[in-house]
Amino acid sequence: MNGEKVALHGAQETLLITLCAKAGESRLPDSLLKDRFAAEALARIDYDFDRLKIDRDMMIGIALRAHVIDGWTRGFLEQYPESTVLHLGCGLDSRVFRIAPFAGVRWFDVDYPDVIALRHRLYPAREGYTLLPSSVTEPEWLDAVPQDRPAFIIAEGLLPYLPPEEVVLLLERVTNHLPGGELAFDAYSRLGLTLIAWQPSVRATGATLHWSLDDPEELLRQLPGLELVEELMGYGSGGYDPAQVARMSLVARMAVPVMGMIPALSRIGRLLRFRF
Numbered sequence: 001m002n003g004e005k006v007a008l009h010g011a012q013e014t015l016l017i018t019l020c021a022k023a024g025e026s027r028l029p030d031s032l033l034k035d036r037f038a039a040e041a042l043a044r045i046d047y048d049f050d051r052l053k054i055d056r057d058m059m060i061g062i063a064l065r066a067h068v069i070d071g072w073t074r075g076f077l078e079q080y081p082e083s084t085v086l087h088l089g090c091g092l093d094s095r096v097f098r099i100a101p102f103a104g105v106r107w108f109d110v111d112y113p114d115v116i117a118l119r120h121r122l123y124p125a126r127e128g129y130t131l132l133p134s135s136v137t138e139p140e141w142l143d144a145v146p147q148d149r150p151a152f153i154i155a156e157g158l159l160p161y162l163p164p165e166e167v168v169l170l171l172e173r174v175t176n177h178l179p180g181g182e183l184a185f186d187a188y189s190r191l192g193l194t195l196i197a198w199q200p201s202v203r204a205t206g207a208t209l210h211w212s213l214d215d216p217e218e219l220l221r222q223l224p225g226l227e228l229v230e231e232l233m234g235y236g237s238g239g240y241d242p243a244q245v246a247r248m249s250l251v252a253r254m255a256v257p258v259m260g261m262i263p264a265l266s267r268i269g270r271l272l273r274f275r276f
């Protein structure tokens with residue numbers, strides 16, 4: 001194969017899990033995400049994706065998460081056509097192309113320099129779209145982000161990989177830098193983090209997970225400038241479309257309602273949206 005050779009490890013390599021899942025889900029006849037950009041990028045990468053052991057349930061789960069965040073982003077941009085989007089730990093996610101924002105939107109994708117270099121090779125440039133090569137924990141990259149417009153900040157599949165004190169500092173820094181807006185991310189309880197760390201796909205990358213959130217109130221105490229607007233739990237109680245759960249394997253379809261009834265299991269994973 002003559003594709004882009006990828007030599008990423010640990011947390012960086014996990015971007016191949018989400019890319020592969022989104023591309024795989026997009027090839028299903030009943031696809032929710034329809035992420036042809038992910039499918040095209042994946043086809044150009046020289047990497048043994050089989051080692052990540054991504055099954056159909058995982059494809060649907062990751063596509064669902066991305067679809068919910070896409071919906072939140074679109075909603076915000078409709079309300080604020082002149083705004084800023086910050087996508088932290090963007091990996092090879094193609095949200096900026098899926099959403100194709102209006103000309104008044106300035107969009108920034110941030111990830112490590114190796115990852116941004118790969119993005120440059122796989123995706124085209126776009127008017128109003130800037131790639132920032134940096135660890136999100138370095139404060140300097142924010143200097144490139146103008147402070148004059150409401151902002152939608154996304155951290156999808158990122159925060160669990162950061163040390164807990166860095167998560168709070170990062171969220172404090174980005175929300176203080178911008179005049180106001182919304183912040184969306186996924187968070188997992190301590191039990192959820194243990195279960196993710198045991199997933200064959202994550203184990204294949206050697207990534208280690210650090211930050212967990214058992215209750216969003218913990219974060220609100222640390223960051224009093226945040227206001228919780230929306231909280232979606234797992235696949236069962238409330239948030240996600242049951243039609244999507246119906247696309248999953250028999251085992252998953254049976255497990256999801258049971259998990260929804262057991263408090264510790266119903267709260268292992270959350271999608272959260274805050275106002276700041």
Ligand SMILES: C[S@@+](CC[C@H](N)C(=O)[O-])C[C@H]1O[C@@H](n2cnc3c(N)ncnc32)[C@H](O)[C@@H]1O
Pocket residue numbers: 011012013014015016018019088089090091092093110111112115134135136137155156157158161162
């Ligand atoms: C699971 S992937 C998620 C990628 C993308 N958000 C998605 O949903 O497809 C985790 C991403 O976080 C990035 N990441 C982890 N720690 C980071 C840090 N300190 N600074 C910047 N990016 C980081 C990794 O490089 C990787 O792209």
